[in-house]
Amino acid sequence: MTNPLLETREGPFGLAPFDLIQDDHFAPAFSVGLQEHLAEIDAIADNPEPPTFANTIEAMEGAGEVLDNVLSVFFTVSGADSNDARQALQRDFSPRLAAHSSAIYANAALFARIEDLWDRRDSLGLSEEEARVLFLTRRGFVRAGAALTGAEAERMKEVKSRLAVLGTSFTQNLLKDEADWFMPLSEADLEGLPDFVVDSARSAGEALGREGPVVTLSRSLIVPFLQFSPRRDLREKAYRAWTARGANGGDTDNRAIAAETLALREERAKLLGYPDFAAFKLETEMAHTPDRVRDLLMAVWKPARAAAMADQAEMAEMLRADGVNGPFRPWDWRYYAEKRRHALHDLDEAELKPYLQLDKMIEAAFTCSSRLFGLAFAPLDLPLYHPDCRAWEVTRDGRHLAVFIADYFARASKRSGAWCSAMQSQARRPVEKAPIVINVCNFAKPSGGKPALLSYDDARTLFHEFGHALHQMLSDVDFGSVSGTSVARDFVELPSQLYEHWLEVPEVLSEFATHADTGAPMPAALLDKVLAAATFDMGFQTVEYVASALVDLEFHNGPAPADPMARQAEVLEGLGMPDAISMRHATPQFAHVFAGDGYSSGYYSYMWSEVMDADAFAAFEEAGDAFDPATARKLEEFILSRGGSVEAEELYTAFRGRMPGVDALLKGRGLAA
Numbered sequence: 323m324t325n326p327l328l329e330t331r332e333g334p335f336g337l338a339p340f341d342l343i344q345d346d347h348f349a350p351a352f353s354v355g356l357q358e359h360l361a362e363i364d365a366i367a368d369n370p371e372p373p374t375f376a377n378t379i380e381a382m383e384g385a386g387e388v389l390d391n392v393l394s395v396f397f398t399v400s401g402a403d404s405n406d407a408r409q410a411l412q413r414d415f416s417p418r419l420a421a422h423s424s425a426i427y428a429n430a431a432l433f434a435r436i437e438d439l440w441d442r443r444d445s446l447g448l449s450e451e452e453a454r455v456l457f458l459t460r461r462g463f464v465r466a467g468a469a470l471t472g473a474e475a476e477r478m479k480e481v482k483s484r485l486a487v488l489g490t491s492f493t494q495n496l497l498k499d500e501a502d503w504f505m506p507l508s509e510a511d512l513e514g515l516p517d518f519v520v521d522s523a524r525s526a527g528e529a530l531g532r533e534g535p536v537v538t539l540s541r542s543l544i545v546p547f548l549q550f551s552p553r554r555d556l557r558e559k560a561y562r563a564w565t566a567r568g569a570n571g572g573d574t575d576n577r578a579i580a581a582e583t584l585a586l587r588e589e590r591a592k593l594l595g596y597p598d599f600a601a602f603k604l605e606t607e608m609a610h611t612p613d614r615v616r617d618l619l620m621a622v623w624k625p626a627r628a629a630a631m632a633d634q635a636e637m638a639e640m641l642r643a644d645g646v647n648g649p650f651r652p653w654d655w656r657y658y659a660e661k662r663r664h665a666l667h668d669l670d671e672a673e674l675k676p677y678l679q680l681d682k683m684i685e686a687a688f689t690c691s692s693r694l695f696g697l698a699f700a701p702l703d704l705p706l707y708h709p710d711c712r713a714w715e716v717t718r719d720g721r722h723l724a725v726f727i728a729d730y731f732a733r734a735s736k737r738s739g740a741w742c743s744a745m746q747s748q749a750r751r752p753v754e755k756a757p758i759v760i761n762v763c764n765f766a767k768p769s770g771g772k773p774a775l776l777s778y779d780d781a782r783t784l785f786h787e788f789g790h791a792l793h794q795m796l797s798d799v800d801f802g803s804v805s806g807t808s809v810a811r812d813f814v815e816l817p818s819q820l821y822e823h824w825l826e827v828p829e830v831l832s833e834f835a836t837h838a839d840t841g842a843p844m845p846a847a848l849l850d851k852v853l854a855a856a857t858f859d860m861g862f863q864t865v866e867y868v869a870s871a872l873v874d875l876e877f878h879n880g881p882a883p884a885d886p887m888a889r890q891a892e893v894l895e896g897l898g899m900p901d902a903i904s905m906r907h908a909t910p911q912f913a914h915v916f917a918g919d920g921y922s923s924g925y926y927s928y929m930w931s932e933v934m935d936a937d938a939f940a941a942f943e944e945a946g947d948a949f950d951p952a953t954a955r956k957l958e959e960f961i962l963s964r965g966g967s968v969e970a971e972e973l974y975t976a977f978r979g980r981m982p983g984v985d986a987l988l989k990g991r992g993l994a995a
């Protein structure tokens with residue numbers, strides 16, 4: 323049987339042949355990929371020649387191509403278009419993958435070659451990037467426990483493989499709780515909801531094969547429902563279901579998984595000689611220590627909480643004026659905030675929405691990158707994994723640069739949130755590779771052939787994920803392990819959050835925000851309101867985020883809590899968390915922290931990056947032009963093209979001439995005193 327996942331990629335741009343790939347191709351291709359990678363690694367480790375950079379580090383960079391090909395396709399479809407077969411495969415692959423990487427890190431002969439190179443690093447005549455890749459490779463081995471022996475090495479293997487299993491279960495439980503719940507709405511329940519919410523509730527109902535409209539737990543439906551529904555009882559019901567995800571008891575409950583994960587992470591850090599998991603994790607980050615993270619978060623917390631409490635006092639008045647006695651509750655916040663936004667800024671999302679057409683916002687994101695970096699986009703007609711996916715060839719001066727794929731619409735088979743991943747990362751050595759990058763979002767799909775409309779939040783998400791894509795597509799380094807977004811976690815959100823600023827450039831909105839029915843550009847007055855409203859309710863947004871970031875930090879700093887829910891309550895109590903605001907991601911739903919290691923004791927990093935993005939965009943403002951060519955050139959040269967080939971501080975300082983403080987962020991959020 324031929325397996326398309328194992329064939330040489332002869333299609334255009336090395337893209338996977340999605341039209342030929344069936345679910346039963348994954349398991350055999352995965353096994354072949356693992357075996358080939360191990361054989362390649364063994365050949366490197368057992369090479370009779372003395373170690374050189376080329377025969378060891380560069381050879382490792384080139385190893386595992388088949389496995390990469392299989393996994394890049396598999397992770398794309400299992401995240402964006404899952405089904406029972408793919409979920410079963412994921413449960414099977416995840417411990418085997420953890421064991422595979424442990425086996426490579428435990429290869430003593432390989433580690434001895436790396437150590438030998440490391441000891442002789444100053445006499446090897448390495449380029450700056452080669453030296454960096456050697457440093458990172460060795461650090462990766464040491465942190466994975468390559469220096470451990472005997473029982474400790476065995477235990478490390480068990481811990482890591484168990485953590486991988488727990489992460490997968492956490493994600494699948496969340497997905498299941500999200501897919502299982504819906505609330506049918508009668509025609510009377512639709513009263514007060516703007517058309518776009520009604521449309522997406524109807525289309526969610528259709529997707530579930532039901533007659534009438536429903537509210538689901540998809541963020542792009544439940545958030546606008548909470549914003550607009552005057553029915554306090556329905557808001558409460560929807561809100562409670564939303565915040566109960568992963569904590570409903572039974573098979574899909576994530577609370578015990580969270581406790582076990584935290585205990586195993588602490589054990590892992592201690593085996594490696596770190597006092598706790600946060601110390602281990604932050605070693606490789608720009609922030610470096612838990613104290614620096616806590617200082618940043620607390621500097622933002624106080625003004626944010628004060629702003630949120632002042633907003634709440636005004637909204638509690640509005641609640642009373644509506645004849646409701648009793649306290650202001652979390653399911654009231656978004657509804658009254660929307661009313662208040664309407665009153666203060668006379669801006670209602672429903673009036674705004676017809677101007678934010680998905681296709682126009684895609685064009686806006688593309689055009690900004692053309693003006694800044696000279697990129698051009700041409701649609702590609704290629705078989706992809708779902709009919710909602712679209713692809714473009716990205717070129718500059720007529721030369722191929724990358725393939726960009728976008729999968730924007732929500733569906734039940736897609737996990738929630740939005741993300742960017744590289745199906746192929748840029749590299750020059752040992753083999754030249756051009757990036758293949760995908761953006762996945764969860765925007766509500768319109769029914770009946772209407773144009774897709776976005777909320778302002780959605781439009782920002784589109785720009786955000788496209789910023790990550792640019793980081794991949796403009797990458798210009800030798801080695802795949804340091805290309806694109808392979809950077810410190812607290813640096814990786816800089817390009818994405820920075821790119822959001824271009825959505826707010828007045829000339830961009832006036833050109834691309836045109837009315838879906840009339841084609842008229844967004845009126846100047848509405849545009850002004852959008853910009854003035856940009857910092858509205860920022861106290862709430864900052865509080866829900868910072869609370870999550872601090873809980874994440876405290877989970878990993880010091881001994882692991884036996885009862886994470888109790889520890890969460892304790893941290894929130896200590897902060898004086900407002901009663902009417904909940905964490906943006908409470909523990910049972912906190913996929914950033916528990917689906918894998920990525921953002922564990924690292925959720926703060928969005929804000930760390932925001933400190934920089936506010937300051938970095940100010941460089942364009944100081945130049946007097948949001949598309950200033952010289953500043954754009956520096957941004958590409960020092961940040962977007964460099965990946966992780968240089969330390970983040972060094973890159974930022976080269977771009978801006980100095981490091982930023984917290985002031986630009988507070989000003990940007992409207993929280994400056």
Ligand SMILES: [Zn+2]
Binds near residue numbers: 790815
């Ligand atoms: Zn991001």
